[in-house]
Amino acid sequence: MDRRDFLKTTIVTGITLAIPGNASLFIKALEAAEKTDLVVAHGLKPAGITKAAIDGLGGIRAFISRGDIVVVKPNIGWDRLPEYAATTNPEVVSTVVALCYEAGAKQVKVFDHSVVDPRRCYKQSGISAAATAVGGIVSYIDDRKFRDVKLSGVALKSWPLYTEAIEADKFINIPIAKTHGLSTLTLGMKNLMGIMGSSRGRIHQRIDGSLVDIAIAVKPTLIILDAVRILTANGPQGGDLADVKQFNTVVAGRDQVAVDAFGATLFGLKGAALGYVVAGHKAGLGTMDFSKLKIKKINV
Amino acid sequence: MHKNSHTRPFFLFIFLIIILALSNPVHAAGLSIKDVLPGKSFTKDWVIEERVKIYDKDTLFDHIDGEAELYFPYGFDAMATASYVNKQNPDLSLVADVYRMASVLDAFGIYSNYRKTNNLWVAIGAEGFVSSSQLMFYQDRYFVRLQVAGATSLEKDIFLACARAISGNLPAGAGQPKELEILKIPALVPKSERYLAQSLLGYVFFRKGIIADAAAQNEKMQIFVIHEDTQAAARKTFDQYHSYLKAEGQGIQMTGNPARMQVIAVDPLYGGVLVEQSGRYVIGAVRVKNTSVAKQLIDELCGRISADAGG
Numbered sequence: 265m266d267r268r269d270f271l272k273t274t275i276v277t278g279i280t281l282a283i284p285g286n287a288s289l290f291i292k293a294l295e296a297a298e299k300t301d302l303v304v305a306h307g308l309k310p311a312g313i314t315k316a317a318i319d320g321l322g323g324i325r326a327f328i329s330r331g332d333i334v335v336v337k338p339n340i341g342w343d344r345l346p347e348y349a350a351t352t353n354p355e356v357v358s359t360v361v362a363l364c365y366e367a368g369a370k371q372v373k374v375f376d377h378s379v380v381d382p383r384r385c386y387k388q389s390g391i392s393a394a395a396t397a398v399g400g401i402v403s404y405i406d407d408r409k410f411r412d413v414k415l416s417g418v419a420l421k422s423w424p425l426y427t428e429a430i431e432a433d434k435f436i437n438i439p440i441a442k443t444h445g446l447s448t449l450t451l452g453m454k455n456l457m458g459i460m461g462s463s464r465g466r467i468h469q470r471i472d473g474s475l476v477d478i479a480i481a482v483k484p485t486l487i488i489l490d491a492v493r494i495l496t497a498n499g500p501q502g503g504d505l506a507d508v509k510q511f512n513t514v515v516a517g518r519d520q521v522a523v524d525a526f527g528a529t530l531f532g533l534k535g536a537a538l539g540y541v542v543a544g545h546k547a548g549l550g551t552m553d554f555s556k557l558k559i560k561k562i563n564v
Numbered sequence: 565m566h567k568n569s570h571t572r573p574f575f576l577f578i579f580l581i582i583i584l585a586l587s588n589p590v591h592a593a594g595l596s597i598k599d600v601l602p603g604k605s606f607t608k609d610w611v612i613e614e615r616v617k618i619y620d621k622d623t624l625f626d627h628i629d630g631e632a633e634l635y636f637p638y639g640f641d642a643m644a645t646a647s648y649v650n651k652q653n654p655d656l657s658l659v660a661d662v663y664r665m666a667s668v669l670d671a672f673g674i675y676s677n678y679r680k681t682n683n684l685w686v687a688i689g690a691e692g693f694v695s696s697s698q699l700m701f702y703q704d705r706y707f708v709r710l711q712v713a714g715a716t717s718l719e720k721d722i723f724l725a726c727a728r729a730i731s732g733n734l735p736a737g738a739g740q741p742k743e744l745e746i747l748k749i750p751a752l753v754p755k756s757e758r759y760l761a762q763s764l765l766g767y768v769f770f771r772k773g774i775i776a777d778a779a780a781q782n783e784k785m786q787i788f789v790i791h792e793d794t795q796a797a798a799r800k801t802f803d804q805y806h807s808y809l810k811a812e813g814q815g816i817q818m819t820g821n822p823a824r825m826q827v828i829a830v831d832p833l834y835g836g837v838l839v840e841q842s843g844r845y846v847i848g849a850v851r852v853k854n855t856s857v858a859k860q861l862i863d864e865l866c867g868r869i870s871a872d873a874g875g
């Protein structure tokens with residue numbers, strides 16, 4: 265038993281003895297919050313596994329406080345129906361939005377810097393309708409709302425970022441797991457490109473370092489990786505159902521490097537195969553070493 | 565006067581040639597990429613939404629994000645895109661992308677990246693396939709990609725109508741790239757050829773080449789051809805691979821003469837390999853279990869190189 269386990273056992277035992285009435289619920293939350301770094305929830309209902317993944321980290325109230333202005337950032341980059349796994353699953357998004365409101369969020373904003381026509385992307389992805397139905401404030405990116413932000417990073421010294429994203433009280437990143445021509449896979453860190461202005465081409469020139477610089481600057485409150493369906497080839501835009509694999513999984517965590525490293529395993533890769541995961545690990549943004557992580561797997 | 569009567573037919577002939585060239589944009593050297601897409605509609609009820617948009621090397625990322633990186637080694641030059649909306653159902657659209665690459669081989673290269681051996685083939689351009697949601701083909705140095713949006717399937721006839729309209733605006737081309745001919749041995753798995761414009765098999769010293777699946781005598785393997793400009797360049801490529809095998813591989817057996825070197829070994833990534841330098845070519849077989857079968861296929865490939873007089 266290490267020091268961490270000893271402390272947990274002592275606290276849990278003490279509380280159990282002190283408050284016998286509500287002890288089990290309290291302990292459950294404490295247990296989850298105290299140790300779990302990543303939760304991998306598996307099941308047939310996207311809403312159910314999304315909630316289970318967040319509960320596994322201590323519940324939404326561990327992340328969202330009353331009165332918070334929250335930004336939820338899915339991938340709405342492509343004019344594709346959800347079946348193509350090119351955009352985040354709309355049920356995953358709407359579940360997170362609804363949970364944020366349950367936790368007392370004042371506003372939950374949903375947006376992304378779409379690659380192609382945003383009107384079509386927002387509609388065809390199903391995200392606009394799903395998020396709006398639960399009170400999400402869905403908007404298109406407004407070019408006037410980008411502001412140069414000093415990053416002092418390895419690859420980027422400054423970059424225009426979307427003000428609503430960087431000024432929010434809480435930022436929840438909800439990428440979809442899929443292949444990507446340049447970065448091999450697009451997972452959490454790559455999804456942050458959706459709050460970046462200016463030329464995508466310039467970012468792509470030094471993609472790994474740039475993604476880490478942005479990830480350090482933004483530091484999402486929570487990352488929820490949608491792997492309900494994953495795009496296994498011809499990403500990021502996809503377009504052929506033959507390239508889509510049903511995975512019925514959602515991964516949640518606070519550590520951007522760990523979430524992406526775990527995401528790599530869904531494609532049969534190691535985190536070390538992704539340049540930005542390695543760069544993030546080296547920069548101290550998080551860890552790709554699973555032996556140092558407590559990973560909880562849940563079947564719903 | 566006498567001189568004029570001789571020169572007039574000549575100038576008239578030249579003038580007619582110029583007029584013919586200009587009147588047929590398909591054959592004009594300066595075909596503009598924006599003219600290859602149907603301007604208004606390609607069939608009943610399908611009309612263009614907004615206008616044709618053009619992207620170049622600096623802006624392709626803005627249209628296809630990281631997938632752009634895939635196109636650059638194939639000499640991507642420009643692309644035109646347009647969405648055609650169904651008048652009866654405005655949520656349903658067909659997105660047509662036309663990419664201009666450096667050569668027919670490059671257009672085939674990018675096309676072959678998407679092609680699967682079990683696709684449904686359609687007679688369009690040099691080669692094309694259709695699925696429930698996409699149609700792709702290449703013609704001359706152009707790669708065409710059609711994608712349904714707002715649905716997971718679209719009638720094949722709609723795809724074909726759009727593809728034919730685009731095909732008619734493109735140079736006819738001369739069919740498939742001649743470089744594919746060398747691989748056409750009986751063991752070749754049809755439609756499995758892929759042209760990689762950089763790092764064939766992931767090795768930087770194999771700068772570019774064509775790889776395909778092969779099956780013979782119940783053995784499955786992959787065969788490849790690298791076409792260098794000179795015999796010396798081919799030898800250099802072969803030597804680099806041989807050096808790599810000496811450092812990382814196992815069971816190396818080297819045979820041959822300066823004009824035709826052959827190595828049999830176990831590659832750390834691809835298992836059994838048989839690679840040969842023959843004239844300006846480096847040819848090989850990887851994932852080999854039975855060396856004698858691989859030898860037979862390599863001999864057949866060498867035979868085709870000799871027949872092509874390219875060796």
